[in-house]
Amino acid sequence: MPPGVRRLGAVLVFAVSLGLVGCGSGSQTLDATALQKQAETVESFAAEGALLAGEIADGRTTGPFAQVQAAALTESAQKVVDSLAPGKAKPAPGLANKLARVRSQAKLVLGWLRPLEHANKVTASRLQSRLGEQASNAKQLAESL
Amino acid sequence: MKRIFEVALGILAAIGGFVDIGDIVFNTAAGATFGYGLLWVVVLGVGGIITYSEMCGRVAAVSKQPVFDAVRERLGLATGLVALVAAQIVNLLTLAAEVGGIALTLQLLSGLPYRALILLGVLALAVVIWVLPFGWIERVFGYVGLCLLVFAVAAIKLHPDWGEVAKGFVPHVNTESPLVYGYFAVGLLGAAMTPYEVYFYSSGAVEEGWTPKDLGINKANAIIGYGLGGFLSFALMITAGALFLPLGIEPELLGTVALGAEVPLGQIGLILALVGTLFAVGGAAIDTCFSGAYNLAQFLGWEWGKYRGEARAPRFTLTWLVLLALGFCIVMTGIDPILLTEYSVIFSVVALPFTYIPILLVANDKSHMERYANGRVANTLGLFYLLVILVVSLTAIPLMLLTNMGQG
Amino acid sequence: MSTSGELDLAYGVLDHQLVDSEGRRCGKVDDLELEGKAGAELRITALLVGPGAWRGRLPGPFARLAGRLFARKLVRVPWDVVESAEAAVHLGKTASELGLGRGDDRWRKRIARIPGS
Numbered sequence: 001m002p003p004g005v006r007r008l009g010a011v012l013v014f015a016v017s018l019g020l021v022g023c024g025s026g027s028q029t030l031d032a033t034a035l036q037k038q039a040e041t042v043e044s045f046a047a048e049g050a051l052l053a054g055e056i057a058d059g060r061t062t063g064p065f066a067q068v069q070a071a072a073l074t075e076s077a078q079k080v081v082d083s084l085a086p087g088k089a090k091p092a093p094g095l096a097n098k099l100a101r102v103r104s105q106a107k108l109v110l111g112w113l114r115p116l117e118h119a120n121k122v123t124a125s126r127l128q129s130r131l132g133e134q135a136s137n138a139k140q141l142a143e144s145l
Numbered sequence: 146m147k148r149i150f151e152v153a154l155g156i157l158a159a160i161g162g163f164v165d166i167g168d169i170v171f172n173t174a175a176g177a178t179f180g181y182g183l184l185w186v187v188v189l190g191v192g193g194i195i196t197y198s199e200m201c202g203r204v205a206a207v208s209k210q211p212v213f214d215a216v217r218e219r220l221g222l223a224t225g226l227v228a229l230v231a232a233q234i235v236n237l238l239t240l241a242a243e244v245g246g247i248a249l250t251l252q253l254l255s256g257l258p259y260r261a262l263i264l265l266g267v268l269a270l271a272v273v274i275w276v277l278p279f280g281w282i283e284r285v286f287g288y289v290g291l292c293l294l295v296f297a298v299a300a301i302k303l304h305p306d307w308g309e310v311a312k313g314f315v316p317h318v319n320t321e322s323p324l325v326y327g328y329f330a331v332g333l334l335g336a337a338m339t340p341y342e343v344y345f346y347s348s349g350a351v352e353e354g355w356t357p358k359d360l361g362i363n364k365a366n367a368i369i370g371y372g373l374g375g376f377l378s379f380a381l382m383i384t385a386g387a388l389f390l391p392l393g394i395e396p397e398l399l400g401t402v403a404l405g406a407e408v409p410l411g412q413i414g415l416i417l418a419l420v421g422t423l424f425a426v427g428g429a430a431i432d433t434c435f436s437g438a439y440n441l442a443q444f445l446g447w448e449w450g451k452y453r454g455e456a457r458a459p460r461f462t463l464t465w466l467v468l469l470a471l472g473f474c475i476v477m478t479g480i481d482p483i484l485l486t487e488y489s490v491i492f493s494v495v496a497l498p499f500t501y502i503p504i505l506l507v508a509n510d511k512s513h514m515e516r517y518a519n520g521r522v523a524n525t526l527g528l529f530y531l532l533v534i535l536v537v538s539l540t541a542i543p544l545m546l547l548t549n550m551g552q553g
Numbered sequence: 554m555s556t557s558g559e560l561d562l563a564y565g566v567l568d569h570q571l572v573d574s575e576g577r578r579c580g581k582v583d584d585l586e587l588e589g590k591a592g593a594e595l596r597i598t599a600l601l602v603g604p605g606a607w608r609g610r611l612p613g614p615f616a617r618l619a620g621r622l623f624a625r626k627l628v629r630v631p632w633d634v635v636e637s638a639e640a641a642v643h644l645g646k647t648a649s650e651l652g653l654g655r656g657d658d659r660w661r662k663r664i665a666r667i668p669g670s
Contacts, residue, residue: 064256446581455670459660
């Protein structure tokens with residue numbers, strides 16, 4: 001292709017990529033619905049972590065899959081914790097307490113997800129119960145918001 | 146007898162080749178969010194791709210015109226150019242999404258670092274395309290893609306409420322969260338009717354030298370092949386609805402989809418799900434890459450087609466190589482492939498009317514199609530789906546923005 | 554040619570694929586060269602192929618952009634070389650004789666160097 005076309009194509013791709021990467025970042029004001037959504041997301045991570053932990057404990061996964069998936073879950077949970085950090089997230093008026101509760105729930109879940117990446121069967125079994133508990137807690141929290 | 150065998154093999158390849166990363170992401174997410182409530186939308190989408198592909202295949206077999214030939218002829222240069230640019234942007238996004246999906250799947254299988262696997266995946270694709278003849282590419286990726294049938298077994302083993310599943314096939318609207326429901330409906334339709342499938346199908350018809358004698362194969366491939374391919378989408382949605390929805394899991398990772406097969410079926414389920422995904426998405430990457438090259442070459446009049454040989458269609462060859470490289474670059478920026486997939490599906494829905502309308506026009510043109518022009522059935526379906534496509538195309542971006550990509 | 558002996562230039566020729574005498578695809582009919590005055594009979598004298606030909610059919614700013622990105626190459630294919638015009642326009646000579654498909658010729662050698670092509 002003539003160099004002009006290639007250049008245009010490169011610029012287009014760059015612009016589109018930049019736009020896509022840029023979307024979804026930046027701090028937000030969290031209203032009640034958004035906060036509830038975050039709580040549900042935390043519940044989801046906990047539930048999936050519990051599911052994965054159970055499978056690892058039963059020896060039904062493969063090594064690479066368990067490790068990669070656990071690491072990915074942890075990373076996702078970390079992103080949520082980061083987005084709820086005091087500097088980043090601004091609660092709508094009156095929601096500061098609720099935001100704090102969601103934040104600590106998220107940190108708890110993250111804490112139990114981290115060891116999953118290198119957990120053996122015994123550890124995974126323990127993590128399954130812990131994460132299962134946190135999933136129920138997060139669910140109750142979401143319903144109360 | 147040999148003919149029936151050939152037709153059956155073609156259908157198998159179509160089934161395995163139906164599912165791509167867009168279908169995997171949207172069907173699983175829809176199942177985890179609305180259970181079985183969106184199954185009827187998948188049926189609608191499958192009907193759409195059957196109608197559209199059958200027309201494109203017929204046009205290609207009779208007048209030897211693939212999609213972008215018809216686009217330029219019917220829309221003219223200026224409007225056709227808009228259609229081309231839109232199609233190419235969407236194609237590239239889709240290609241990048243598929244390449245990202247390949248790298249993710251390889252990572253889940255091997256544990257090797259993601260970025261290295263992007264390079265490995267792209268190189269493997271380039272070598273496969275270069276070395277294998279056209280028919281072989283379709284067959285290899287289509288057949289191994291059939292491993293995704295493991296989700297059908299998984300769905301059954303998860304003991305869903307079959308009464309609820311049946312209700313999901315009846316068209317209805319969810320009144321609790323209509324906007325999010327609408328977003329998923331649009332996404333499912335977009336994933337089922339992805340444009341690159343059609344560009345590839347119609348060019349493939351010319352690559353394989355179809356003539357009016359092959360119109361029966363065209364119908365069989367389109368109806369049975371894509372029809373049964375839709376079955377795989379059902380399996381994905383039902384699995385997600387039966388496993389993830391009750392647990393409150395919102396799948397955002399590709400590995401979560403594989404869990405859907407692993408939980409009921411153990412390690413073998415996991416491996417079949419991952420291998421099936423790898424080949425389905427890999428095949429889709431090749432189809433998308435070629436579609437981009439087909440579109441450009443067909444619009445500008447260059448020689449094109451794998452059947453010509455790389456040296457006889459050099460600019461066509463160069464185009465797909467460049468597209469593969471661009472897809473590689475996009476994925477290397479570190480953008481989340483799942484997010485990329487969602488964008489590519491939504492944007493391809495917006496661009497859909499541009500290429501659908503010219504095909505509908507050419508399929509009705511007796512001077513090109515002689516006695517093979519659209520009959521009453523094809524036109525009734527064709528017009529119905531034109532309406533569906535227009536509605537979906539206009540509502541896609543508003544729904545995406547209003548629901549923040551289905552997050553509600 | 555269609556059976557009525559008439560040819561719809563807009564739908565039947567313009568923007569159609571060109572195929573040479575060896576069956577090779579070699580461009581599109583990017584524009585038409587017509588002869589005749591207003592009010593008198595219009596005759597088609599040639600097909601025009603290349604960026605120089607289709608540039609003019611784009612709206613102003615895009616035509617200028619195209620002019621900067623692409624060379625103003627234009628190949629003139631006399632109408633008498635056209636053998637038939639159906640879905641594709643079939644020509645009576647080879648692409649090389651007519652100066653078409655040069656882009657593919659330029660890239661052919663480089664692609665051919667890659668093993669297996």
